[in-house]
Amino acid sequence: MFVFALMGIVFHELFMRMDIVADIRRVLHVAPAAVRVIRSDTLSDLEKERAVRRMSLEVLGDTLRFTAKLALVLAACLAIAALAQALFDVSPDGLYGLLTSWWALAALVIVMPLYARIRSGRCARG
Numbered sequence: 774m775f776v777f778a779l780m781g782i783v784f785h786e787l788f789m790r791m792d793i794v795a796d797i798r799r800v801l802h803v804a805p806a807a808v809r810v811i812r813s814d815t816l817s818d819l820e821k822e823r824a825v826r827r828m829s830l831e832v833l834g835d836t837l838r839f840t841a842k843l844a845l846v847l848a849a850c851l852a853i854a855a856l857a858q859a860l861f862d863v864s865p866d867g868l869y870g871l872l873t874s875w876w877a878l879a880a881l882v883i884v885m886p887l888y889a890r891i892r893s894g895r896c897a898r899g
Contacts (some may be wrong), residue, residue, distance in 0.1 A: 775870070776857040777880035780850040782888050784883040796839035803832045 788794075808818065810824045854871055857863050866869035871877060 774876065774880050776854060776863055777877050778884045780853050781881050782885035783853060784846055784850050785885055785889050785892065787849060787869050791842045791846065793839060793846070794836075796842065797833055798834045800839065801833055803828050 806829045807825055810821055810828070813821065816824070851872075855868055858868045858871050864874065866874075
């Protein structure tokens with residue numbers, strides 16, 4: 774259980790410190806903006822094409838950045854589980870058994886929101 778509590782805390786901290794939410798918001802912001810450009814009556818077709826092409830490149834860059842950051846967060850969590858399994862033989866079924874056990878998933882589902890709530894309350898106060 775401790776391993777997954779630590780993984781949940783590390784996941785939350787890295788996710789927030791790497792500002793992954795901002796990357797997600799940037800990706801989601803472009804679609805409505807592209808629709809506005811396409812529907813514009815003031816832009817020529819060539820201007821629309823250039824703007825949409827530029828927006829597509831922005832989405833690609835933001836998506837790659839988001840994916841790389843998320844991969845780093847997940848790799849850190851996986852490294853914690855692998856280290857715990859190697860040092861303490863936490864699961865008799867190995868690393869795969871450790872990561873797919875119901876109690877592991879339950880611990881993450883409980884610990885991550887609880888930690889996030891505690892952390893956000895602490896940040897709001899001071």
